[in-house]
Amino acid sequence: MFEKEELIVKKVCLYIMLILFAFPLSAKASIANGDFETGDLSSWERNLVESLLGNADVIDSYTFEDGTTINPYAGNYMAMLGSDTSLINMKRLNKIKQTTKATTSLEFMYNFWSYRHRLYPPSSFEVRVNDDSVFSFSESEIDQSNELNSTGWTYVSLDLSDYIGEDSITISFLAGDEYGVCSPTGVFLDNINVHATPIPGAIWLFGTGMLGLWGMRRKKIGCART
Numbered sequence: 001m002f003e004k005e006e007l008i009v010k011k012v013c014l015y016i017m018l019i020l021f022a023f024p025l026s027a028k029a030s031i032a033n034g035d036f037e038t039g040d041l042s043s044w045e046r047n048l049v050e051s052l053l054g055n056a057d058v059i060d061s062y063t064f065e066d067g068t069t070i071n072p073y074a075g076n077y078m079a080m081l082g083s084d085t086s087l088i089n090m091k092r093l094n095k096i097k098q099t100t101k102a103t104t105s106l107e108f109m110y111n112f113w114s115y116r117h118r119l120y121p122p123s124s125f126e127v128r129v130n131d132d133s134v135f136s137f138s139e140s141e142i143d144q145s146n147e148l149n150s151t152g153w154t155y156v157s158l159d160l161s162d163y164i165g166e167d168s169i170t171i172s173f174l175a176g177d178e179y180g181v182c183s184p185t186g187v188f189l190d191n192i193n194v195h196a197t198p199i200p201g202a203i204w205l206f207g208t209g210m211l212g213l214w215g216m217r218r219k220k221i222g223c224a225r226t
């Protein structure tokens, strides 16, 4: 009788443990090549129309015409969206994106820059999740002169918990001129990362409770036999 009960409890505990171990794997969100250390845009998507790829690249450093050199925040490579030389610098084309599982937060380093301030057309750096704008930084916030202006490497962490429950989310990074003429502006990116969805507390409590029950049952059976 006791052996049969113990077998049932054992089975239940095993199922619980399987759920506990499988859940984080199934819910794991990740960004591949978020540090760009492959040296290219592997794992990132660009525009589907090749002739409209825009200005998006992975580089080891960049020197502007005034001699200012920007190096990666970490490692040997960073991404560069936008251009100070291209005649077409459209934000909606200067884009990289990646799809992942829903996640609680997104973090990254950016260095937004702009040359030759113009009141119009506007230019900016923007992060979108699906079709929502979740972060933006405008040229007017830094650039009030004809000189090169930049934010320097800046850390951002965004709360994406509103998206928990969706099967997947697409995270896009865009930078450049809103209407795409020749405003020299863009952004450097590095260390893009997401945090995996934590296991709901109820599942952990239930799982650890069942494990505790198994322990108590084993102890009780042990006492009865002696």
Ligand SMILES: [Ca+2]
Binding pocket: 035, 036, 037, 072, 073, 074, 075, 076, 077, 078, 190, 191
């Ligand atoms: Ca890097």
